[in-house]
Amino acid sequence: MSSTAGTLAEGNSPTQKKKRKAPAGTLYRGNEGMWSWVLHRITGVGIFFFLLVHILDTALIRVSPEAYNAVIGTYKTPLMGLGEIALVGAIVFHAFNGLRIILIDYWRKGTQYQKHLFYVVLGLWIITMLAFVPRQLFHIFSN
């Protein structure tokens, strides 16, 4: 019908063949949109299971000071200290990307700038982690 519908025939001409690249703007797969979605899911699941454990360990304050201190003591080891960096990294990404999703939903230009917003999320994530990671390393490796 229209000339744009005949892309296959056009693509077979020698001049068009050289110019042809991977389809851009039509596929969601492999771009910022997909990776933000994947990371949002993975971080969300991780945070959820940590939350279940964290409520149970905090509930030990109702048992006895000794019981709570014994369990919270395991959070202060170097290995768990590194785990807390991973946890905070997941939370900070999920938080900023969640705000990005809200902007895509409610801001008039949100969908137009969703890729830019993904890089804003990554930038804010790096800034927040720069403020946290050295501080946390100092806490867990100093006596």
Added chain:
Amino acid sequence: MTAIQAPRTPAVNRNNGINWEKWGWVYMRASGVILVVLIFGHLFVNLWAGEGVKAIDFAFVGGKYATPFWQVWDCAMLWLALIHGANGMRTLVNDYTTKPLTNKILKWALFLSAAILIVLGTLVIFTFDPCPVGAPADLVASFCPVG
């Protein structure tokens, strides 16, 4: 139901009352914004400020829960985060389960774990005694009466 409808067929108004799926969608965004503030504040006070994670013990939590401010803060975090998390997990269960029975079992597990932990956490926050009788003085907050 199975036949493909003609384009522009008006959506059937099922008129089932509340559109739960829509309110779930709204809830994820509303609770998400509040949780960013609550959790960032929680992480700042418990992990960044002072001696960080090493300062957390029974006396530290006792000192926080002696004030209604942190009781309300943590209680709001508990309810908002668990419902947000369980509803998010429900989305994944809907996406990745193929058998109706698996879907049902996992959703019940999500509902029960969230409900039980909300009840447990709320009870702990509001029945907590920062100065339990007979607890050693060096394990409790400094404001606790000695003896």
